[in-house]
Amino acid sequence: MAEQAHVQLSGDISGRYVVTERRPGGELTLAPDTSWSAIVERSGGRELTPEESAEFQREYAPLMLPPDDEP
């Protein structure tokens, strides 16, 4: 599967989008970028550092239900 091109819009519409179709004459069809990196950016937050990830697993994993036989 070819990777979709990504664009960043600014103006009346802003944000990260992906190009879903390129038409003759240069017309583009766009859809919101729903990748994880775009989700994190829109949230105003950030991913966990490796140290925070280890702490997350250590502190909170025991409070949640255990893994089962599906992912």
Add this chain to the structure above:
Amino acid sequence: MADSAARGFPAHFDPDGWEEDLARTTTAGREAAEAARRTYEQDGIPFDHLRRVEGEGRDGTVLPDCAKVYLPQPAGRFGMVFRAIKIDGRLHMAYLAFGVRHPPKDSRRPTVYQLAHQRIHGQPPSRSPS
């Protein structure tokens, strides 16, 4: 990091990922997802709704720092996957994907885990389910 409420995590729902997922689900799926979102945004996601996800699943999915809920609770046929992030210094569970846990084999629809993997890694899992 122990800044979460004693009984659960605050939730963050991305509007674009949410709309994309709900556009391809059924009426029952939409109802289950919307009910869960209302509850989780208002009260947080209780620890006892969240099930840990193996970092590397047997189906080839790689979902680090993720947890899932089954909908409707406690063991419905839909799943919602979250991933831990920090917002304003506080731990949140960010919405990553919603969909069916076990689509019919001939449907070619991805599982919710494959959707989540695709969002994180930009491509489908390299292995098929065993």
